[in-house]
Amino acid sequence: MxxxxxxxxxxxxxxxxxxxxxxxxxxxxxxxxxxxxxxxxASKAIASVNVELKQALLAKGLNDGAPIFIRIFKESRSLxxxxxxxxxxxxxxxxxxxxPSQGS
Numbered sequence: 498m499x500x501x502x503x504x505x506x507x508x509x510x511x512x513x514x515x516x517x518x519x520x521x522x523x524x525x526x527x528x529x530x531x532x533x534x535x536x537x538x539a540s541k542a543i544a545s546v547n548v549e550l551k552q553a554l555l556a557k558g559l560n561d562g563a564p565i566f567i568r569i570f571k572e573s574r575s576l577x578x579x580x581x582x583x584x585x586x587x588x589x590x591x592x593x594x595x596x597p598s599q600g601s
Contacts, residue, residue, distance in 0.1 A: 558582060559590060 554561055559580045566579040566587050574595040579587040 554580070554590070557588060557590060559588060565590075 551561055559582055564581045566581075568577040568579070569575075570577075574597065576593045576595070577589060578591045578593075580590045582588045
């Protein structure tokens, strides 16, 4: 017997669904715990992108730790990351395009 959502998870939308869940969980844990993981693996991952990420944020006039808004589009197969700017409006930070996938 197949579950009602099983067909959906075997579709090209699977990666967007998984990313949405990942971002939701990672954001909620940061908001509620107020802590960033401190394992050696997490520290290495943060260090590898921290400088580049902060430079990209500064170049667009955005701050690290600002509230974010994520939009996922099915037809264009893209994910947008928006951050709240100093003036209180959300500004597009990055856009990611997904390649179509087939199979499971």
